[in-house]
Amino acid sequence: MNTLAIETSCDETSVSVVSDAAKIKSNVVSSQINVHAKFFGVVPELASREHIKNINPVLETALKEAGVNWANFSNKIDAIAFTCGPGLAGALLVGALAAKSLASVFKKPLIPVNHLEGHIYSSYIENKSVKPPFLSLIISGGHTELIIIKDFGKYEFLGATRDDAAGEAFDKAAKMLGLSYPGGPIIDERAEFGNCKAVNFTRPYLKGSWDFSFSGIKTALLNYLKKEPVKNEKHLNDICASFRQSVAETLCFKAFEAAQKFGLKQIVLGGGVSSNSLIRKLFMESGKKNKIKVYIPSLVYCSDNAAMIGCAAYLKQKKCGLKYSAELLKSNPSLRLKNWK
Ligand SMILES: Nc1ncnc2c1ncn2[C@@H]1O[C@H](COP(=O)(O)OP(=O)(O)OP(=O)(O)O)[C@@H](O)[C@H]1O
Ligand SMILES: [Mg+2]
Numbered sequence: 001m002n003t004l005a006i007e008t009s010c011d012e013t014s015v016s017v018v019s020d021a022a023k024i025k026s027n028v029v030s031s032q033i034n035v036h037a038k039f040f041g042v043v044p045e046l047a048s049r050e051h052i053k054n055i056n057p058v059l060e061t062a063l064k065e066a067g068v069n070w071a072n073f074s075n076k077i078d079a080i081a082f083t084c085g086p087g088l089a090g091a092l093l094v095g096a097l098a099a100k101s102l103a104s105v106f107k108k109p110l111i112p113v114n115h116l117e118g119h120i121y122s123s124y125i126e127n128k129s130v131k132p133p134f135l136s137l138i139i140s141g142g143h144t145e146l147i148i149i150k151d152f153g154k155y156e157f158l159g160a161t162r163d164d165a166a167g168e169a170f171d172k173a174a175k176m177l178g179l180s181y182p183g184g185p186i187i188d189e190r191a192e193f194g195n196c197k198a199v200n201f202t203r204p205y206l207k208g209s210w211d212f213s214f215s216g217i218k219t220a221l222l223n224y225l226k227k228e229p230v231k232n233e234k235h236l237n238d239i240c241a242s243f244r245q246s247v248a249e250t251l252c253f254k255a256f257e258a259a260q261k262f263g264l265k266q267i268v269l270g271g272g273v274s275s276n277s278l279i280r281k282l283f284m285e286s287g288k289k290n291k292i293k294v295y296i297p298s299l300v301y302c303s304d305n306a307a308m309i310g311c312a313a314y315l316k317q318k319k320c321g322l323k324y325s326a327e328l329l330k331s332n333p334s335l336r337l338k339n340w341k
Contacts, residue, residue, distance in 0.1 A: 001032045001078045001317070004063075004102065006055075008095030009087025010141070011035075011042045011052040012303070014102070017066035017077070018310030022125050026065035027300070027307040030054045031298075033182065040181045041171070047058055048090030055098050074106050079322055081313030084112040085335025086142070092331040100329075109322040111290030111313040112329050116337055118308035119270030120149060123295040126310045130295050135264045137255045139279070140271030140303075141167035141182070144212045144251075147252035149268070150317045153340030158258055159210025166247060166273045173221055173243050177236060187240045188276050194241030199224055201246040203253070212257055217246050248278040256286050268295045272303040316340060 002025070009013040011032040013205045018026040032050045036042045063069065103110045120136045131151060138145045144161040159194035164172065167184055174183020177192075192312055201220050204213045220242060230236050256311060259267050269283060274296050285293035320340050 002061065002066075002076055002308060003081050003310050003313050003317075004068075005081040005113075005306040005313055006059075006095045007083045007118065007304055007306040007309045008051045008091050008098075009083045009085070009113070010091060010304060011047050011050070011096075012305070013051050013058050014304060014306035014309075015059045015062035016057075016310045017062060017068060018304035018307060018313070018314055021128065022311040022314045024125060024307045024310070025067070026062045027190055027305055028058050028062040028065065029300075029305050030058050032287075035268055037181045037194060040079070040175050042088070044088045044090060050095060051091050052213075059075065059098065059170050068229055070176050075197070077106070077108060079111055079313070079317065080110045081111040081113050081309055082308050083115045084329065085114065085332035089331070089333045092333060096331045101278050107154045110329055111314045111317055112324055112325065113309045113316065114335055114337055115145065115304075115309075116145070117153075117312040117316075118149070118304075120268070121152075121312045122297040122301040122305075122308035123268050123302055123316055124272045124315065125307060126298060127295055129267055130266070134266035134268050135255060135262070136268050136270065137251065138244055138271045139166040139251060139269065139273035141165060141171070143271065145212075146210050146255065146259065147337070148242035148262060148264065155337055155339060157337070158255075159212065159254075161212040163215040164218065166212070166214060166251065167271070168275065169218055169247060170244075172218055176218075176221055176225060177230065177239065184273060184276065187244055189209075189279070190237045190240040191244040191278065192241075194237030194239070196241040196245035198235075198238035199242035201242055203250050205250060205253060206261055210255065211253065212250070214247065216246060217243065227320045244278050245277070248276065248282050251279060252282045252286055255283070256290055256292065259292050264292070266293045266295065270297060270302070270308075275299050275302040
């Protein structure tokens, strides 16, 4: 079975062709970062306009790379998957409209995919030994969530951020430090040259809860900068390293505590912040120490991409088939994670 997958939930327009066992035949991603950078965040109206501009060229390239054209589309593509939420309303509609138009013209079934399920299952693309039960940690621009994946499509929610998502905390910290957007990768790069012990930022473990909170570290950074404005490059790198250390240690501590408490032998990361080099290192080291297998997707599958949507769609249709109600096919900007029926 070949699935054409479309992802437009935020600021990446992406199309992928995914075949059986989530094998990726093409995965084209067009990022809008340059458009939004001057605003230090994604501007919804601009995002929708960019998706409208980009969807057709991205679609054509993804089809071409997978050996599909309009003449053989009917034979080569069996279903069309799309991100139906959560995300920006206008952005989601562009992807949904493209998916629904293709499904209608070529008479193909549609598979609605929750964007978070894309992040949860993205490791499965490269590693088929990712099998429930496992602990999923989603760390992205809009989410920080700990969820037990009891089975494919069966979830037990443990906790989430009470304020900023991990990616948002990195981006806001970067802005305070006069760095550009998105700040996560810039702080990560600078941190490699800094001393992580230079500033002792708080570790918000929130003992007794599986929730996260990153607003405290952010305020600690703001207060620190009021007293100690950035002096030079070395000082800036030290602050970046100390900030990154605090976020990474907090995420790692809580994820391993949860895995141990619930007897889970696998931790699976997903979302743009799982690109962070210290987070990757700490999780792999702690996994070895605690005999817990850690899966982290390759960088290309961490931030938004349609391959992960195609992968989640592949797992979903295996369990639920190819018929979804009109209600499930509606785009919903605040879609919650729901068990598959
Ligand atoms: N190396 C890195 N270190 C820290 N953060 C990073 C790194 N690379 C990317 N990020 C952060 O990842 C975020 C983007 O991730 P992603 O594309 O998954 O988020 P999103 O799709 O906008 O949010 P969501 O998936 O919650 O809807 C940004 O906040 C960015 O700063
Ligand atoms: Mg995302």
